[in-house]
Amino acid sequence: MAKRILLKLSGEALAGDRKTGFDEATVKRVASQVKEIVDKGIEVGIVIGGGNFWRGRSSDSIDRTKADQIGMLATVMNCIYVSEIFRSEGMMTSILTPFEIGSMTKLFSKDRANKYFSKGQVVFFAGGTGHPYFSTDTGIMLRAIEVEADVILLAKAIDGVYDSDPKTNPDAVKYDELSIDEVVEKKLQVIDLTASIMAMEHHMPMIVFGLDEKDSIIRAANDEKIGTKITI
Numbered sequence: 001m002a003k004r005i006l007l008k009l010s011g012e013a014l015a016g017d018r019k020t021g022f023d024e025a026t027v028k029r030v031a032s033q034v035k036e037i038v039d040k041g042i043e044v045g046i047v048i049g050g051g052n053f054w055r056g057r058s059s060d061s062i063d064r065t066k067a068d069q070i071g072m073l074a075t076v077m078n079c080i081y082v083s084e085i086f087r088s089e090g091m092m093t094s095i096l097t098p099f100e101i102g103s104m105t106k107l108f109s110k111d112r113a114n115k116y117f118s119k120g121q122v123v124f125f126a127g128g129t130g131h132p133y134f135s136t137d138t139g140i141m142l143r144a145i146e147v148e149a150d151v152i153l154l155a156k157a158i159d160g161v162y163d164s165d166p167k168t169n170p171d172a173v174k175y176d177e178l179s180i181d182e183v184v185e186k187k188l189q190v191i192d193l194t195a196s197i198m199a200m201e202h203h204m205p206m207i208v209f210g211l212d213e214k215d216s217i218i219r220a221a222n223d224e225k226i227g228t229k230i231t232i
Contacts, residue, residue: 035090205231
């Protein structure tokens with residue numbers, strides 16, 4: 001069982017059927033699972049995408065740098081909201097960002113993150129890398145490597161990795177296990193290429209699974225058979 005995990009949540013998944021904003025029932029289900037993990041002594045860090053508020057790359061009217069900055073702020077909003085739901089469920093939390101945001105967050109450093117982990121806090125890593133042209137995939141990979149996590153858990157709207165899009169291909173085949181080299185070779189787009197190369201270089205395993213499956217986060221954290229395991 002992993003001692004320290006980083007969990008990636010998609011903003012869209014947290015929006016539930018609303019498709020935008022937050023679905024509190026969904027977030028509370030996530031919180032109850034994370035609390036069970038934390039109560040077992042596992043240290044948990046969380047990265048959340050911003051797609052429930054902003055997908056700026058689809059607009060040609062906005063400069064890419066500015067669009068990415070809006071996306072970074074969307075992840076901060078998500079982390080503040082989810083952090084508060086976690087607190088209402090009895091957990092201690094902190095939010096770290098790669099840039100100053102007044103008193104709303106603390107500036108990221110490895111030492112600060114480790115201090116919060118040692119106190120049993122769930123640590124939210126918001127704001128991506130702090131730079132444009134990098135996704136939250138790269139952000140979570142960077143943070144996982146920096147804080148020496150044992151594994152990255154990728155909670156998605158789909159229940160694993162397939163050889164093609166199961167939404168458009170009813171004959172798509174799901175993988176139970178893949179190496180990160182195969183992910184890159186087959187261009188499976190589990191995470192973006194930059195994050196994939198970092199995973200290869202720094203030997204960071206991942207588990208991709210469906211957020212909506214019962215107790216999916218708990219099962220993934222316990223290394224039970226769920227979703228698709230990405231090996232190194």
